[in-house]
Amino acid sequence: MELSKGATMLQHLQHTSSEFLLPRLQEAFQHAADFQAVCIGESDAGKLYLLYLTTLVGSDHFIFNVNRQPQDGVLTTLHSYYGTSYSAGDFSACEKAVCAGKTVLCTAESANGLILATENPQQRGLQQPQTENVIQGPMYGFIENYQTNISLIRQRMQTSRLKIWETSVGDLTNTKVGVVYLEGVTDPGLVQYTCGQISAIQADGIQESGELLRFMNPGSSRLFPAAVTTERPDRVTASLLNGKIVVLMDGTPFSIIAPGSFFDFWESPEDQYLTPLIALFLRWLRFIALMINLFLPAFYVAVTSVNIDLNRLEISLAAAGSREGVPYPVWIESLIMLFLLDCIVEAGIRLPRSISSTVTMVGGVVLGQAIIQANIVSNLLVIIVATTALTNFIVVDYQMGLVQRILKYFTLAGASVIGILGIFICFAILVICLSRIQSFGVSYLTPIGPGARIRSMSLGLIGGSRKFSLSYWITFGRGSRQ
Amino acid sequence: MNPSNEELKISMPQYFVLQMMVFGAISFHVYPWLVLQSTTQSYWIPILIWMLLGLLGAWLFSRVLALHQGKDAYTITKRVLGWPGVILFIVPLLWFMWSAMVIIVRAHSEIISMTILHSTPQWFLDGMIFIGVFLAFGGIGSIIRASVLFLLVSFPLSVGLVLLGFGDLDFNLGKPWLYTNGDFLTSPKFYTTSFIWAGYLYYAACGRYAKQPKKLWRPYTVAALCFLPLLAASVYQPALTFSPEMSRILTLPYISKMDSVSYYWLVIENLTAVFIVSSILYLFLLLALILNCIVTAIKAVFPSWNEKLLYVLAGVTAYAAIRLIPSWEWVERAVEWDTVLRLYLMYGFPMAVLVKSFISNKMRARQ
Amino acid sequence: MSRRAARCLAILCLLLFLPGCWDVKDVDNRLLETAIGIEPADGDRVRVWMRFPLPQSQDGAHKDFFVIKQEGSTVIEAIDQLRLRLPKSLDMSQNQSIFLDQALAKKGFMPYLEFTIRDRTVPLDSLIAITTGGMKSIFERPNPTGELSGIYTKLFFERYAGGTSQKNVVSLWEIFRGYYDPLEECLVPVLVTDSETIFRVAGNAFFRNDAMVGMISPEETLIYEIVTSKMSPFEIETADKMNLKILNSSADIDTDMNNGKPVIRIHAKLSMTLMDSARGIDIKAKHLEASINRLIEQRAAAVFRMTQAQESDIFGLGNRFRGKVPPSQYDRWSKLYSKATLEFKLDSELKNTGLQLRRRPFINPSKEK
Structure with missing residues (x-):
């Protein structure tokens, strides 16, 4: 009974006279040191070979190689594969299979081989996600497998x-x-x-x-x-x-x-696990942080160099006082400070955790204090820049956080030319750019506009109940709803 | 899945948003001045009369678009009236849209340089038109998507400004509230105020994406009703604050009104800057919409021409024309000069198309 | 192709921003002016005073403010001359107050103030006041209470700070409204120098067109506040040696045209509370109310007489005749006003007598007998 199982398995092997699998595979893997072709015995059809990459296959499948008794038949050996999946494949399939860590069983004269699932991929255990931490919620993340x-x-x-x-x-x-x-x-x-x-x-x-x-x-x-x-x-x-x-x-x-969709980047997985009002608060917090991060340095430049009359006299005087003795125009001053800040952030990311806190310390506190005393930038700007940095870390998605780090320079450029109007022109250009993007054939501003994703519901700001969601009222769109 | 223009559908709320943006872009600047100039009695009467006439025009226009569903107004005209229709309608419409674009951009840049950026040269501010071209490049889908976001930002600002303007009002200055002797009927300014109600003409190109073009007057009506309080406020607030006599001599009554607003708790001192900022968003959208209309019109006549090139061309010619406008007064006059053409396009043309198609239907039925 | 074109266009848009920054002037390179004073100089010339608060710098040895004066044939010319002398850019967008000398106000303020509305350099919500006795002490003395220069005037007048009903707040736009609206005139506070503080309110000037024609006292200003319903609940009025606080006031104004003569009936209501009884006198509410009514009605009659004589409708009563008088007649309103029949009737009501001492107050016996 068991022997016949092994025999039927071998029946999948086709024999030809010209294109033998074994020599072709051996030739393909010629200089691969970890490639092995082991003869495990002889059957009716000839010698049986196992071909595999030693670095990839799981060792437990090769127990038979060690404790094989010479008197055991080949079919008994094959029996140890009973229960694992196998399939027959031609040369290219076998080549791929060997690369994937599988074992190919063939006779010396067969044109195809049996692919045995023996792979044993290297992987780590399940761990907490590195980039998206939540306080409450599932604590495991995907791994590389x-x-x-x-x-x-x-x-x-x-x-x-x-x-x-x-x-x-x-x-x-x-x-x-x-x-x-x-x-x-x-x-x-x-x-x-x-x-x-x-x-x-x-x-x-x-x-x-x-x-x-x-x-x-x-x-x-x-x-x-x-x-x-x-x-x-x-x-x-x-x-x-x-x-x-x-x-x-x-x-x-x-x-x-x-x-x-642009609005997906504001949503944290945690939002769904909290009570609606708290989630709402958190989303607004994130949204306001996004706005502050994008526009605060630009707003500072606008208010201190172009639209002085936008704020109170007291603030203007305070800004003027703190800028006394600073030799550079506001926009250069801001540019220096923002660039420095980005350097500090980047330095902190690449270093091991124990050192990165020191870098932040040195960069943030020491450098910040020194740069004010050296009269290169004003006190007010340090506050602005620190707030900008802080709000950048509130952004849920790492990629979007990076995008915002660039975009704040863009709005800064607008503000340093025509002030508050420049900020809004930059905002308009950003919106226009966003409105032109399509992600997977769907509007990037989903749920807004024609070409929005079907079943898109939340704008990200007001989530939870559909009746109360902002997008319930402004579902302008689903133009292509089927 | 990639929605090509053929399967693009625009819902009624989206048309509403477009119309809101159109109202926002054209209503706050010259309009209060024109209404204040046109009559010395109740201002709401001329406002309301034109609104009702505007609704009538929008209804007529949506009937025209409903003649052939899925076609824009140009194609419909071509079908119904043939080549005379092209000359009688598309050419005036093109001229109207193009000149509207020129006037609006110029008006905005004048206002900006009068209010917040005194020394920035005009040629630079006029460059705003290219942002409109950039938006128009993305096609009507992109325009609508941007319009929703713009509206979410600028409409609350507009409403907030109106609410803030409710301080310092003396309602005695608005008397007589319920009386008019019809003096506005003889004032050309009254007919000029029709320009803010011509917004439905911009449906000419994008109307074909509607599921039911017959109902296109509805989003226009809703938008008009939404904007009516803001329009009334833009006329009445300066009049009730400064007195009508003083408002009449102000170039931009509504902007002066915003200059005069001051509250202790208000963080932002200069509300004019906020106003300009919100109106600039309206402006970009209107420009893109007009450019879209213009290019669609040209493509209806010459289908083989390159679309992108036409956008750039329209933008560049408009920019050149803007540079040629000498002064703010000229802008005011140009809005007045356009009146006849505008009235023709608003009412004359849709009537003509409807009558012609009605007659030809009758003829066909008789045969 | 289309994407590349779009990108090129985007870059072009950005390039537009590059060439220059025309309105960019950093805040430390501007001198923020907060108060303007305009007074007559020799001949037909005017002298313009300006006061600039200086930013607080780290080493507190600085002066608090900086004052400059300049003569010129017009205000604008004087300001242009000023620019020649200033080290930094002159920024008038933060102006808080404008002082106009009484002599100029009597000549007519329009030539001196027109630049503000035309050029939009000065915010329309700046306060305006008329001064007597020269600008020198107002501009050159430091603020006794230590506020920033310029803010002082604002605090002095505004209701959220030191403003009371007797200090009539007038913004720049209101004075223009008084000028352009034929149906009303404006009432502008008159300041005189004070020895301890910088200035105090001496009264309120009323105008015909743009020329000051008279002045009413702070007490008489109360009538203006009552008629225009601008009363703030903070006022102390002495009658029969008692101090009363007016909580609120309302005025019903009934207007009519009778044989081409305007008839105006004003029925005002005051509600008050007792602040200070003059030591032990029994308080009879009826009596008190009647005496208040008499006092204020007399005062009102005096104010009406004064303004009617000068054809200056400071109460804006003419606005109530819009629609009753044809617009072509508006320009004749000041004449009509002077002939108008004005009836003023006051009903006052003593709401309560405060936290009254029920028993007769008696003096505490001193500790050392």
Whole structure:
């Protein structure tokens, strides 16, 4: 009975006279030191070989190599594979399989081989997400292993309607990419569009989901990230329920939630777990922080160099007093300070945690104090810049935080030419740029405007109950609702 | 999935937003002055008369757009009236839109240099038109998306300014409240005030994306009703603060009114700057909408011309024309001169198209 | 192609910003002027005073403010001359108050103040006051209470600070309204120098067109406040040696045209509270109310007589005749006003007598017997 199992397995091997698999594989992996071709015995069809990369296969599958008794038949040996999945494949499939850590079983004269799932990928254990910390909520994040990530999603959504479309991307790296969506909720057009975009990718290799994102949206903005990337399974499942698509990639803990909307970047996964009023407060806090971060340095420049009459006399006098002795124009002063601040932030990120706090200390406190005493910038500006830095860290999404760090220079430029009007012209240009972006064929300003994503509900500012959501009143859009 | 222009649909609330932006861009500057000049009795009567006439025009226009659903007004004219229609309608409309753009940009840049940026040269401020061109580049979808965000920023500002302006009012100055002797009927200024109610003409190009073009007058009506309090405030607040006699001699009564507002608790001292800032957002949107209309009109006649090039061309010619306008007074006069053409486009043309199509339908039925 | 074109256009838009910064003047390179004084000089010339608060610098040895004066044939010319002397840019956008000398006010303020509304250099909400006795002491003395220069005047008048009903607040735009509206005239406070503080209110000047034609005293200003319902609940009025606080006032004004003669009936109501009874006199509310009514009605009659004689309708009563008088007649209003029949009737009501001492007050026995 058991022996016949092994025999049927071997029946999948086809024999030909010309194109033998074994020598071709051996030739393909010629100078790969970790490639092994082991003869495990002889069957009716000839000698049986196992081909694999020693660095990738799991060692427990090769117990038979050690405790094999010479009198045992080959078929008994093969029995140890009973229960694992296997499939037959031709040369290219076998080559890919070996690269993926699988083992190929073939005879010396077979044209194809049996691919045995023996891979043992290297991975770390589940840990807390590094970039998106919440106080309350699930405490684990995705890891670099694709299978684990899928299983995390499956565990959170136990339904057969959760569909996964898989492919591999990159001519050389063959990275596995999966598109996860919820049938009946996600717009089928969106799924089709996304899968089409992924299939069309032409690249040697892709390392990270951010890179994948750019390949998927070739025409998108160079500044704004086209979609949210997250390492939180709860955020992924919430997005799936909301009708979005999730793209997972092997080798990175960051999954893409598509299509992205500018307002998604304000939302923290935590918002859904808190009481509505608190979530509302937090969102407004974040929104105001966004505004402060974008416009405060610009506003300072406008108010101290162009539109003096916009604020009270007392403030103008205080600003003038603090600027006494500062040799540079306001905008240069601000530029110096903002640049310095960005340097400090960047230095803090790249260093180990123990050192980074020292850097912040030295950079922030010591440098800040010294630069005022040296009369290079004014006191008021230090307050402004510190506030700007602080508000930048309130932004939930790391990518959007980076974008804002650039954009504040843009508004600063506008303000330093024509003051408050310049700030608003910059704002208008920003909005215009945003309105022209499409992420996965959907308006980037979803839920606003024609081409908005179907089932888009929240503008991010007023969430919770749909009746009270701002977008309930201004759902101008869904022009393309089907 | 990529929505091409063919499947683009614009909902009624979106038309409403567009119309709000149009009202915002054209209503606060010359309008209060014109109304104050046009009559010495109740101001709300001329305001309301034109509003009702505007609604009538919008209704007529939406009937025209409903003749062939999914087609813009130019194509419809071409179909109904043939080439004479092109000359009788598209050419005047093009001229009207283009000149409206020139006047509005010039008016804004004049106001800016009169109020917050005294020494910034005009040629620089006139460059704002290119931001409109930039917005128009994105197509009507992009225009609408931007308009919603602009409206979310600028409309609350406008409303807030109006609310702040309710201080220092002396209601005796508005007397007589319920009386008019019709003196405005003889004033050309009264007919000039029609310019703010011509907003529905900008549906000419984008009206074809509506599901029911017949109902296009509704968003216009709602927008007009929403803006009516603001319009009334822009006329009445200066009159009730400064007295009508003084308001009449002010170039920009509403802006002077905002200059006079001061509250102890108000953080921002210079409300005019806030006003300018909100109106600049309205302006960008209106410019983009007008450019869209112009380019669509030209494309209706010469379908093979390059769209982007036309946008740039329209922007550059308008910029050149703006530079040629000598003074603010000229802007006021130009708005007046445009009146006849505007009235023709607002009422004459839709009537003509409707009558023609009615007659030809009758003829067909008889055959 | 289209994306590239869009990008080029965006860059072009940005390039537009590059060439220059025309209105950019840093705040420390401006001299923020907060008070302007205009007084007559020799001949037909005027002298313009300006007071600039100086920013507080770290080493507190600085002066608090800086004063400059300049003669010129017109105000604008004087200001232009001033610019020649100033080290930093003159910024008038933060102006808080304008002082006009009485002599100029009597000649007519328009030639001296027109520049403010035309050029929009001075905010329309600056306060305006008329001064007697020269600008020198007002401008050159430091503020006794230590506020920033310029803010002082604002605090002095505004209701959120030192303003009371007798200090009539007049913004720049109100004085223009008084000039351009034929149906009313404006009432501007008159300041005289004070030995301890900088100035005090001596009364309020009333105008015909743009020329000052007379002055009413602070007590008489109360009538103006009552008729125009501008009364703030802070006023002490002495009658029969008693101090009363007027809580609020309202005025019903009934207007009519009778044979081409305006008839104005003013019915005012005051509600008051007792502040200080002159030591133990029994308070009879009826009696008190009657005496107040008499006092104020007499005072009102005097004010009306004075303004009617000068054809100056400071109460804006003419605005109530809009619609009753054809617009072509508006210019004749000052004549009509002088012939108008004015009836003023006051009903006052003593709301309460304060936290009254029920028993007769008696002096505490001293501790050392």
